[in-house]
Every structure is written in C-alpha cells, then in structure tokens.
C-alpha cells in the first residue's frame with residue numbers, strides 16, 4: 411500500500427533496506443519517478459550490492475504495516491577521479507583514493523510528505539559520507555522543474571554547481587538537470603585565482 415493513512419501520531423524510524431522490501435521499493439519508485447529503473451537496480455539496493463540505502467517506516471501505523479517502507483534514499487560510492495565533478499574538488503581530487511557519495515534516488519510517499527523524512531534521509535547520507543575518510547562530497551542530479559526537491563537540497567545546504575542541458579530523456583523529451591553538491595571532510599572547490607589573491611593579501615583561510 412503506497413498511499414497509507416497516516417497514523418494520528420506517526421513514529422518515523424529509519425533502518426537499512428533489506429530483501430523483504432523488494433516489491434514495495436520497486437512499486438514506490440514506479441509511482442514517484444518518471445524514469446524507469448531496471449529490476450537489477452532494485453535487487454542491488456535490497457542486497458546492498460555496491461549501493462547503500464536507508465528506509466523510513468512508521469512504526470505506529472494502525473494497519474499493521476509498521477515495517478513497510480514509506481521513504482527511502484539510495485546512494486553509491488564513486489571514485490572522485492572518475493566522476494563528472496572531479497574539477498570541483500580541489501587539488502587532491504585526482505588522488506586515486508578520493509571518493510564521493512552519489513545519491514541515486516530519494517523519495518517519500520505522498521501521505522508522509524512534509525514531515526521532515528527526506529531531510530532525515532539526506533542527513534543519514536551526509537553522516538555516512540562524513541564517516542568515510544576518503545570521501546570529499548555528496549552529490550546528485552535533480553530535474554530542473556522539481557521545486558520540492560530543489561528547495562530540500564538548498565535547505566540542507568547543498569550548493570547548486572551546474573545546470574546540465576538535456577540531461578534527462580523522458581518519453582522522448584529532454585529536460586535539464588541541476589547538479590547539487592555538499593562537501594564533507596574538508597572537501598572544497600578548487601582555489602580560484604581571485605580567492606588565492608585574497609588569501610595572500612588577507613591571510614584568511616576559506
């Protein structure tokens with residue numbers, strides 16, 4: 411059931427996504443996203459194959475589905491030097507061990523929106539990325555018309571660093587995407603000549 415009635419006092423809990431979540435995870439993705447994902451993607455998520463994920467459930471649900479997913483986030487670790495944002499990461503990004511966390515999908519079923527669930531899921535991703543010493547940033551793409559998600563990432567202090575023309579192809583039509591970035595573990599953008607001069611002149615760090 412992907413449009414549950416919200417219990418009078420929802421108690422949102424977060425847990426790893428597991429194999430028993432396969433059907434509901436696939437179902438919610440089908441409802442929330444205009445993009446179709448391969449079945450292998452869902453199997454990889456629930457089995458934790460190269461993908462990390464967190465699920466949200468309402469443990470106070472009165473319909474007995476207190477362990478059914480109502481929200482999720484999925485992400486993957488990528489090598490910084492192989493990523494499209496290697497140029498945004500400063501001088502040491504080409505080091506072979508530097509990594510990034512790329513958010514693949516994020517969603518909350520309609521009945522449970524505006525409860526802060528997506529914010530908590532993104533916080534889990536940031537906490538996870540921060541716990542990896544080699545990780546420099548969390549990043550993601552969002553379609554340019556998705557204002558709820560854009561507001562969410564801005565509110566979570568992600569920086570919009572790029573607009574990619576025609577990034578998404580949906581039903582034969584191209585749509586732009588924004589690339590959002592959140593630095594962790596001291597990751598930062600490369601020093602521009604202007605910033606460099608400012609540092610030399612003022613001794614300020616940035």
Ligand SMILES: CC(C)(COP(=O)(O)OP(=O)(O)OC[C@H]1O[C@@H](n2cnc3c(N)ncnc32)[C@H](O)[C@@H]1OP(=O)(O)O)[C@@H](O)C(=O)NCCC(=O)NCCS
Nearest residue numbers: 442516517518523524525526527528529552558559561562
């Ligand atoms: C985007 C989405 C994940 C937000 O989930 P949520 O749990 O409702 O988000 P939160 O309650 O944590 O909201 C946090 C902030 O996001 C922004 N936001 C969320 N919903 C919004 C809306 N409908 N309109 C405008 N801003 C919105 C607000 O800034 C909000 O902060 P506020 O409550 O202080 O105003 C959810 O709407 C969704 O699943 N949408 C469909 C799938 C999707 O678009 N996923 C993102 C793909 S990149």
